[in-house]
Amino acid sequence: xxxxxxxxxxxxxxxxxxxxxxxxxxxxxxxxLTLDRGEILGLIGESGAxxxxxxxxxxxxxHPGCRISGGEIIFDGVDLRKLRQDACRELRGVRIAYVxxxxxxSFNPAHKLIDQFVEIPVEHGVKNRAExxxxxxxxxxxxxxxxxxxxxxxxxxxxxxxxxxxxxxxMALSCRPDLIIFDEPTTxxxxxxQIEVLATIRDIIEQFNTxxxxxxxxxxxxxxxxxxxxxxxxxxVVEEAKTRIMLSDPKENYTKSLWAVRSFKKxxxxxxxxxxxxxxxxxxxxxxxxxxxxHDISFEIHKGHTVAVVGESGSGKSTAAxxxxxxxxxxxxxxxxxxxxxxxxxxxxxxxxxxxxxxxxQMADTALNPRQSIRDVIGRPLSFYLGMRGAKKEARIxxxxxxxxxxxxxxxxxxxxxxxxxxKQRICIAxxxxxxxxxxxxxEVTSALxxxxxxxxxxLLDRLQQEFSLAYMFxxxxxxTVEAIADEVxxxxxxKIVEQGSKLEIFSPPHHExxxxxxxxxxxxxxxWLDRTLxxxxxxxxxxxxx
Amino acid sequence: MIEQTKIPGESTxxxxxxxxxxxxxxxxxxxxxxxxPLSAKFGFVVIAIYVFxxxxxxxxxxxxxxxxxxxxxxxxxxxxILGTDNLGRDMLSRLMYxxxxxxxxxxxTTVFAFLIGGIGGIIxxxxxxxxDQIMSRIVDILMAIPQLIFALLLLTIFGTSxxxxxxxxxxxxxxxxxxxARAVSLNVVVMDYVEVARLRxxxxxxxxxKEVLPNILPPLVAEFGLxxxxxFLFIAGLSFLGLGLQPPTxxxxxxxxxxxxxxxxxxxxxxLPAAAIALLTIGVNFVVDWFLHKTSGLK
Numbered sequence: 001x002x003x004x005x006x007x008x009x010x011x012x013x014x015x016x017x018x019x020x021x022x023x024x025x026x027x028x029x030x031x032x033l034t035l036d037r038g039e040i041l042g043l044i045g046e047s048g049a050x051x052x053x054x055x056x057x058x059x060x061x062x063h064p065g066c067r068i069s070g071g072e073i074i075f076d077g078v079d080l081r082k083l084r085q086d087a088c089r090e091l092r093g094v095r096i097a098y099v100x101x102x103x104x105x106s107f108n109p110a111h112k113l114i115d116q117f118v119e120i121p122v123e124h125g126v127k128n129r130a131e132x133x134x135x136x137x138x139x140x141x142x143x144x145x146x147x148x149x150x151x152x153x154x155x156x157x158x159x160x161x162x163x164x165x166x167x168x169x170x171m172a173l174s175c176r177p178d179l180i181i182f183d184e185p186t187t188x189x190x191x192x193x194q195i196e197v198l199a200t201i202r203d204i205i206e207q208f209n210t211x212x213x214x215x216x217x218x219x220x221x222x223x224x225x226x227x228x229x230x231x232x233x234x235x236x237v238v239e240e241a242k243t244r245i246m247l248s249d250p251k252e253n254y255t256k257s258l259w260a261v262r263s264f265k266k267x268x269x270x271x272x273x274x275x276x277x278x279x280x281x282x283x284x285x286x287x288x289x290x291x292x293x294x295h296d297i298s299f300e301i302h303k304g305h306t307v308a309v310v311g312e313s314g315s316g317k318s319t320a321a322x323x324x325x326x327x328x329x330x331x332x333x334x335x336x337x338x339x340x341x342x343x344x345x346x347x348x349x350x351x352x353x354x355x356x357x358x359x360x361x362q363m364a365d366t367a368l369n370p371r372q373s374i375r376d377v378i379g380r381p382l383s384f385y386l387g388m389r390g391a392k393k394e395a396r397i398x399x400x401x402x403x404x405x406x407x408x409x410x411x412x413x414x415x416x417x418x419x420x421x422x423x424k425q426r427i428c429i430a431x432x433x434x435x436x437x438x439x440x441x442x443x444e445v446t447s448a449l450x451x452x453x454x455x456x457x458x459x460l461l462d463r464l465q466q467e468f469s470l471a472y473m474f475x476x477x478x479x480x481t482v483e484a485i486a487d488e489v490x491x492x493x494x495x496k497i498v499e500q501g502s503k504l505e506i507f508s509p510p511h512h513e514x515x516x517x518x519x520x521x522x523x524x525x526x527x528x529w530l531d532r533t534l535x536x537x538x539x540x541x542x543x544x545x546x547x
Numbered sequence: 548m549i550e551q552t553k554i555p556g557e558s559t560x561x562x563x564x565x566x567x568x569x570x571x572x573x574x575x576x577x578x579x580x581x582x583x584p585l586s587a588k589f590g591f592v593v594i595a596i597y598v599f600x601x602x603x604x605x606x607x608x609x610x611x612x613x614x615x616x617x618x619x620x621x622x623x624x625x626x627x628i629l630g631t632d633n634l635g636r637d638m639l640s641r642l643m644y645x646x647x648x649x650x651x652x653x654x655x656t657t658v659f660a661f662l663i664g665g666i667g668g669i670i671x672x673x674x675x676x677x678x679d680q681i682m683s684r685i686v687d688i689l690m691a692i693p694q695l696i697f698a699l700l701l702l703t704i705f706g707t708s709x710x711x712x713x714x715x716x717x718x719x720x721x722x723x724x725x726x727x728a729r730a731v732s733l734n735v736v737v738m739d740y741v742e743v744a745r746l747r748x749x750x751x752x753x754x755x756x757k758e759v760l761p762n763i764l765p766p767l768v769a770e771f772g773l774x775x776x777x778x779f780l781f782i783a784g785l786s787f788l789g790l791g792l793q794p795p796t797x798x799x800x801x802x803x804x805x806x807x808x809x810x811x812x813x814x815x816x817x818x819l820p821a822a823a824i825a826l827l828t829i830g831v832n833f834v835v836d837w838f839l840h841k842t843s844g845l846k
Binding site for chain 2: 007204325326327346349350359361363366367368369370371372380384385431435
């Protein structure tokens with residue numbers, strides 16, 4: 001092949017339009033990119049920047065309701081736009097593979113992993129079944145999956161999320177493609193799992209000299225993975241550079257602002273704790289049916305303090321919140337509010353007890369009733385708890401909207417469907433504030449948001465805490481958020497509290513073993529971070545093996 | 548005050564304000580209607596004509612409902628546009644009154660069926676647990692008995708007055724509404740905003756009526772149209788069997804039965820009430836189809 005000097009993938013002036021109603025709107029506007037063999041290109045940007053759309057277009061594909069309306073997509077000398085549908089299909093899966101964000105949603109739960117693995121190579125006649133199975137086991141070994149000989153014969157629900165994501169990467173590699181598109185492959189994973197998946201993905205790309213497009217919104221992740229980075233905004237390229245140059249010397253303002261996001265730090269120190277804690281969880285054990293999720297948990301939250309609860313999914317963080325709100329009465333133990341015992345079931349609590357503990361959810365989409373206007377959403381707690389009516393209520397709604405930095409006149413009559421993700425979360429905060437609480441549980445409130453927007457929310461929460469001396473219980477899996485906003489930290493693992501203390505204590509050594517693992521797994525912007533961390537861990541494991 | 552450091556690009560959080568929604572509901576509805584497909588427009592016209600006829604039957608009908616105005620089975624012609632029936636009553640007038648009786652009663656029955664089944668379904672979904680189990684099993688039992696036979700049985704026991712007829716059909720039909728309302732509510736009650744309302748301490752009435760109901764309205768409205776068709780088909784069927792509306796009340800089902808013999812002479816008159824039923828069913832279905840299509844967001 002005379003492709004030596006030509007790039008593997010060459011996209012010129014790509015224009016993609018999406019249909020809304022009867023109109024076509026431009027989603028991607030004139031994007032150029034080139035990719036050589038063995039090279040990893042990082043695509044970053046906020047949601048709606050067109051990252052995934054470009055990723056799919058690299059396979060010559062557009063979502064239903066979208067169309068590729070301009071430009072060239074030249075893959076190994078062939079323009080995919082001019083290629084017939086069936087020829088395109090031949091390429092996909094064999095020469096270009098795709099790894100989706102949610103492996104759990106991409107596997108068919110009714111078939112074993114290996115049956116789904118062999119489907120593509122057998123279908124395309126690359127290998128016969130026996131060869132493909134042998135290859136699967138080989139790839140599983142290389143991806144460091146546990147028990148590679150037998151893991152393929154399990155069903156998707158029988159393996160963990162990280163393993164599933166690696167199985168999907170293995171599947172993408174089944175035909176030894178020239179190009180793999182990774183669409184946020186680790187976004188749904190815990191940090192401790194993410195680091196393993198990142199390491200194996202990078203390893204495997206090196207081993208097979210595959211080109212890859214790595215789509216993510218996490219800058220630290222892209223810094224580890226990519227050789228060069230393209231920053232996208234509103235479907236246009238903002239900046240393109242080699243990773244190291246991009247990180248150390250961003251040119252555009254927008255890029256700089258993305259880089260600066262992690263700089264937010266809580267402004268004021270927490271007040272001295274009152275003698276009586278605002279919320280006290282006393283030896284709580286809770287269970288769903290027969291499976292115990294919380295084992296003898298105790299902690300306190302003081303007025304004006306932010307307590308961050310961190311841990312992987314399934315560690316019992318949200319369950320702890322459900323116990324406090326009374327949604328899940330505990331099997332043993334009590335919850336106290338200002339020294340007063342709270343009834344275990346929320347149905348037995350008084351209006352005032354309910355009013356004082358408010359909750360903000362991860363998904364603002366599902367936390368706002370789509371059929372209620374903002375006026376109704378914020379107004380209801382006002383009339384329900386405080387008995388406000390008419391003009392007084394209207395004035396208070398306006399005041400609350402001002403407080404969350406949304407212009408009352410523009411927003412009061414809107415419905416949730418007419419708001420952006422960050423605005424919805426702000427409305428949820430306003431609704432919680434309307435009840436005039438002293439304590440707010442924030443359950444992963446920033447996880448579903450873009451980093452810039454998330455930072456805005458954190459700033460807002462911080463300001464509100466200063467103004468109303470609110471106490472927050474901040475549930476998150478993101479340690480960067482913890483560092484930004486917490487006063488105290490509780491680390492949870494499998495329903496138990498592993499470590500708790502002030503932020504300073506937790507974030508400075510010596511750490512508990514698990515906290516150490518958690519902390520060291522958080523990607524840093526330094527492009528050498530992944531290598532360094534893996535190296536350190538190897539050393540540690542050799543040392544501990546020698547002992 | 549804390550100083551707010553403004554970051555360039557932070558404005559991405561603020562979506563451009565959408566064009567203001569037109570508050571005028573009727574103007575909106577009219578605009579939508581203009582864009583509706585031909586089938587839906589046809590459906591609307593048919594329904595409008597039926598409603599008009601049903602409302603103004605006494606004024607526009609040439610003769611009274613059960614007035615004997617000619618001899619039996621008169622052919623179509625001058626005096627009686629559509630001839631007369633087996634007792635010599637004007638066919639056209641009876642068709643018009645029939646619209647009033649059959650459609651009116653069917654409408655009232657459907658409303659009751661929806662009140663019982665809809666509210667029951669939402670409450671079962673919202674409360675869950677034992678309440679849901681008991682209500683659902685009762686509905687299962689009711690649905691296990693063939694509807695027509697069950698209705699015939701109950702009507703023979705309780706008699707065939709109009710209130711009895713309405714309540715029996717409403718109860719029997721509410722089972723299907725219950726099923727639908729419960730199924731769609733189950734998707735809504737797991738939403739966080741319902742949890743928010745519960746944690747706020749709201750009563751069950753608020754949760755069902757303000758939080759859940761508005762979100763399940765589209766499928767319920769569509770189902771209303773369909774159930775309405777089934778109900779008046781059912782009433783017509785019962786009347787044909789002699790257990791529905793009782794003579795001399797004009798009713799399409801019994802009109803078919805009364806004049807059935809004419810068919811053997813090649814006269815299509817007995818088919819007219821049947822055609823009236825068919826036309827309305829088609830019209831309502833066209834409108835329901837369009838409405839479902841619009842609200843389900845399918846393109």
